Amino acid sequence: MRILPIVLTFMTLLPHFSFQNIQMSIPLYATFSLEDLAITFINLLKEGRFEDVVKLFNVEMAKVLPPQKLETVWNQLISNVGELKEIVGTRIAEEGGYRAIYVTCKFAKTKLDIKVVFDSEAKIAGLWFLAKESEGVHGIYIAALIATVISMLLWGGLVYWLSGSKWIYFALMLMNLPLSAIVNLYIKKPMYETLTSLLKVPPILDITSPWWFLLLIHFLPPISEEAIKLSPLIARRVRNIVNKSSALWMGMAFGMGFGIGEIWYLAWRISMMPEYAEYPFYYFGGFIGERIIAVFIHGVMTAIAVIRFMNGRGGLLVGYIWAVLFHAFANVGAMLYQIKVWDATIAMSYTIIVIIITMCLFEYLRKRELKYKKPKETVLFSRNSINEKS
Amino acid sequence: MFELGLKVYVARRSYGWLFLFLLTILLLFIGFFTLQLYMAIGDTILLISSLLILGVALFQIIVLANLPYMRYELNDEKLVIKCGFILKYVIPLSSIKRVVKRDLEISLWSSFRLPGLALFRVPYADVGVVKMCATSMSRGIILIETDRGLYGITPDNEEQFIADFHSRIRGKLL
Numbered sequence: 071m072r073i074l075p076i077v078l079t080f081m082t083l084l085p086h087f088s089f090q091n092i093q094m095s096i097p098l099y100a101t102f103s104l105e106d107l108a109i110t111f112i113n114l115l116k117e118g119r120f121e122d123v124v125k126l127f128n129v130e131m132a133k134v135l136p137p138q139k140l141e142t143v144w145n146q147l148i149s150n151v152g153e154l155k156e157i158v159g160t161r162i163a164e165e166g167g168y169r170a171i172y173v174t175c176k177f178a179k180t181k182l183d184i185k186v187v188f189d190s191e192a193k194i195a196g197l198w199f200l201a202k203e204s205e206g207v208h209g210i211y212i213a214a215l216i217a218t219v220i221s222m223l224l225w226g227g228l229v230y231w232l233s234g235s236k237w238i239y240f241a242l243m244l245m246n247l248p249l250s251a252i253v254n255l256y257i258k259k260p261m262y263e264t265l266t267s268l269l270k271v272p273p274i275l276d277i278t279s280p281w282w283f284l285l286l287i288h289f290l291p292p293i294s295e296e297a298i299k300l301s302p303l304i305a306r307r308v309r310n311i312v313n314k315s316s317a318l319w320m321g322m323a324f325g326m327g328f329g330i331g332e333i334w335y336l337a338w339r340i341s342m343m344p345e346y347a348e349y350p351f352y353y354f355g356g357f358i359g360e361r362i363i364a365v366f367i368h369g370v371m372t373a374i375a376v377i378r379f380m381n382g383r384g385g386l387l388v389g390y391i392w393a394v395l396f397h398a399f400a401n402v403g404a405m406l407y408q409i410k411v412w413d414a415t416i417a418m419s420y421t422i423i424v425i426i427i428t429m430c431l432f433e434y435l436r437k438r439e440l441k442y443k444k445p446k447e448t449v450l451f452s453r454n455s456i457n458e459k460s
Numbered sequence: 461m462f463e464l465g466l467k468v469y470v471a472r473r474s475y476g477w478l479f480l481f482l483l484t485i486l487l488l489f490i491g492f493f494t495l496q497l498y499m500a501i502g503d504t505i506l507l508i509s510s511l512l513i514l515g516v517a518l519f520q521i522i523v524l525a526n527l528p529y530m531r532y533e534l535n536d537e538k539l540v541i542k543c544g545f546i547l548k549y550v551i552p553l554s555s556i557k558r559v560v561k562r563d564l565e566i567s568l569w570s571s572f573r574l575p576g577l578a579l580f581r582v583p584y585a586d587v588g589v590v591k592m593c594a595t596s597m598s599r600g601i602i603l604i605e606t607d608r609g610l611y612g613i614t615p616d617n618e619e620q621f622i623a624d625f626h627s628r629i630r631g632k633l634l
Contacts, residue, residue, distance in 0.1 A: 447560040454558075
């Protein structure tokens with residue numbers, strides 16, 4: 071079972087302590103009218119009568135959520151989950167001495183539970199939008215599992231096969247699994263928030279954002295992610311096993327481990343989005359395909375830096391810069407799509423070009439690696455030796 | 461027609477056919493599923509996709525039917541590498557410069573190459589493009605270097621094939 075709180079600001083703006091002081095709980099006879107009140111409240115929202123809605127709020131709630139703000143929040147919800155179609159049902163719960171009415175609503179894209187909490191005076195004191203509780207695992211997690219298994223079989227198998235059947239690269243992959251979540255939650259997100267507040271730029275990226283800010287944000291993931299992917303090299307034991315024939319595979323393992331971790335981090339993020347709550351796993355085919363490719367691309371990017379590490383620490387810096395530049399190049403399509411300069415078809419075509427370039431790069435790196443590998447061959451016939459003998 | 465001095469060698473056994481069979485089944489499934497989608501939705505892209513997929517599946521069925529006829533025919537003049545009617549390479553013995561047995565390094569580039577099977581022109585990371593007619597993707601390949609490029613084979617009775625090859629090529633040289 072899962073309950074997924076919707077990322078809507080106003081329910082978090084109203085923490086529990088705002089009605090902690092209420093002394094008296096709602097008497098049981100009031101439940102019928104509270105259900106009606108909750109339904110009325112939602113119908114008013116649907117009709118856009120926000121001034122009337124606010125009249126149902128208690129004083130604290132009305133301060134936190136005035137009509138204009140309520141309108142913005144409601145419209146934001148509608149843009150995510152579609153128009154409210156109908157109210158499917160209600161249920162009552164007593165939570166910490168307060169009456170909460172869960173109103174199950176069917177929107178165009180998904181079902182949501184709207185939790186309306188009433189104070190002792192039958193005024194609305196709290197409001198939550200929750201993804202409808204459903205049985206089983208969220209579809210995105212099944213999709214993430216499929217992407218992980220295919221990536222491991224395809225790319226893990228490729229590394230295992232081409233590196234001479236060495237299991238150590240799988241161990242190196244495991245080291246980098248948590249790094250995507252770490253870099254996203256503790257580096258990229260705070261940096262993004264700091265930059266937007268320091269530079270006084272709106273946090274939502276679009277075509278109107280300043281070009282220098284877009285450029286800055288475009289380079290934020292490459293700079294942070296490429297650095298953290300190389301972090302296992304801090305360990306001396308790991309550094310000691312880097313050599314000319316292992317550098318490529320170690321880099322691939324670091325990058326692929328990060329990429330697989332990223333699958334799960336993104337799945338977790340998507341699971342928070344109400345519009346995807348009811349999607350079955352096969353609706354996430356695009357996610358699966360994109361992530362499988364991203365795992366490989368991450369591997370090649372990191373391999374560039376680790377191979378350069380063979381030239382010393384200065385080499386690692388040069389390799390890191392190359393990896394950052396390639397990462398930034400690979401992200402161009404996604405960025406231009408995000409700010410609505412390119413449509414999905416052009417962005418997809420660009421991704422295909424990136425994939426082909428990545429494959430060429432991988433083959434180039436492999437050829438370099440093969441120079442250090444002497445082929446084991448048995449000469450069965452040579453015209454030169456026959457000629458010499460005769 | 462019977463050819464004087466001709467000796468025929470079969471390819472060594474592998475499970476390459478099984479991989480090809482499974483891949484064909486998968487493609488048929490995807491192809492027919494896409495066709496069903498086209499019938500339901502009517503999008504031309506779906507029709508083109510399904511026809512392409514089914515076309516590839518059909519080609520694979522033809523290859524599967526020809527796999528049991530993978531042969532290496534050696535006579536005093538030439539080595540003929542065949543896989544039924546879908547593939548035939550003729551190598552004059554006089555054009556052969558070197559024969560080695562080695563493992564090859566596979567590349568990412570697409571080709572007709574599966575575990576236990578390699579056919580047609582296959583690019584390898586270490587030696588470049590090899591014209592393959594073998595029941596191995598990369599391991600234990602007999603690589604024939606000629607004036608016209610590289611050929612890869614996997615005869616079942618390898619020692620006898622090499623001995624026979626030696627005797628014939630020496631006969632031509634001496």
